[in-house]
Amino acid sequence: MDTRQQRLRIAVQKSGRLTDESLDLLRRCGLKFNRGKDQLMCYGENMPLDVLFVRDDDIPDLVQEDVCDLGIVGLNVIEEKRLAMAARGAPPRFELLQRLDFGRCRLSLAVPDEFEYAGVDSIAGKRIATTYPHVLGRFLRERSIAAEVVTLSGAVEIAPRLGRADLICDLVSTGSTLIANHLREVEVVLESQAALVRTPIALPDEKADWVRRLLMRIDGVQQVKESKYI
Numbered sequence: 001m002d003t004r005q006q007r008l009r010i011a012v013q014k015s016g017r018l019t020d021e022s023l024d025l026l027r028r029c030g031l032k033f034n035r036g037k038d039q040l041m042c043y044g045e046n047m048p049l050d051v052l053f054v055r056d057d058d059i060p061d062l063v064q065e066d067v068c069d070l071g072i073v074g075l076n077v078i079e080e081k082r083l084a085m086a087a088r089g090a091p092p093r094f095e096l097l098q099r100l101d102f103g104r105c106r107l108s109l110a111v112p113d114e115f116e117y118a119g120v121d122s123i124a125g126k127r128i129a130t131t132y133p134h135v136l137g138r139f140l141r142e143r144s145i146a147a148e149v150v151t152l153s154g155a156v157e158i159a160p161r162l163g164r165a166d167l168i169c170d171l172v173s174t175g176s177t178l179i180a181n182h183l184r185e186v187e188v189v190l191e192s193q194a195a196l197v198r199t200p201i202a203l204p205d206e207k208a209d210w211v212r213r214l215l216m217r218i219d220g221v222q223q224v225k226e227s228k229y230i
């Protein structure tokens with residue numbers, strides 16, 4: 001039988017903010033694996049679960065295209081993808097299984113220090129730089145605000161200084177990047193954290209059983225972590 005039929009495959013960020021904690025979670029769930037340097041895939045030694053290392057932005061597609069059964073990715077990426085697909089009239093084909101207790105951040109509006117902000121209406125008619133045009137677009141629509149969304153692929157925080165935008169909509173965690181760029185956070189657009197997603201395709205019994213077991217173990221790991229903080 002094709003081993004792809006029997007082994008689960010999970011997509012994890014190759015190198016970035018979610019990588020260490022995603023792998024740590026899998027280890028705490030009992031998975032043993034050896035990750036060689038620059039290795040794109042590693043095989044679970046004691047569970048039928050293999051890890052594929054990819055860019056975080058590719059994870060929703062890998063899961064919907066059934067290349068991977070599972071993926072760990074930020075809700076910000078999931079939500080942007082979901083809205084982008086809905087805008088094209090295509091329903092998303094991945095399912096949110098569980099929120100994970102790491103990767104917390106927020107997608108926020110931030111304005112230059114000298115910007116006179118007096119509530120969300122102050123951004124009407126302004127240019128907003130972001131890498132999340134669909135999530136921002138929904139935020140504006142829900143508040144009936146007409147503003148120009150300037151979609152960039154990165155370096156959003158310097159867009160106001162370059163004259164490309166009046167304000168930005170970007171991810172924030174500690175807030176120090178905003179301060180360093182003379183920007184201040186004024187509105188939260190989306191709260192985010194890492195999450196486990198799965199393919200909507202029905203899995204063979206044995207694989208479905210392993211997904212259930214993995215979810216129970218994740219629950220256990222997260223509860224232990226929580227009780228440590230209390």
Ligand code: PRT
Binds near residue numbers: 104
């Ligand atoms: O290469 P690849 O495409 O895989 O990685 P990436 O560069 O797109 O993503 P990466 O590793 O930066 O982030 C992966 C995920 O981590 C994001 O999709 C979020 O779900 C989550 N996350 C949590 C964050 C942050 N915190 C965060 N602070 N992602 C990005 N940032 C950036 C933010 O864009 C800004 O530039 O960090 C800066 C702000 O941080 P503070 O602490 O100064 O506020």
Ligand code: ZN
Binds near residue numbers: 055056057
């Ligand atoms: Zn990315």
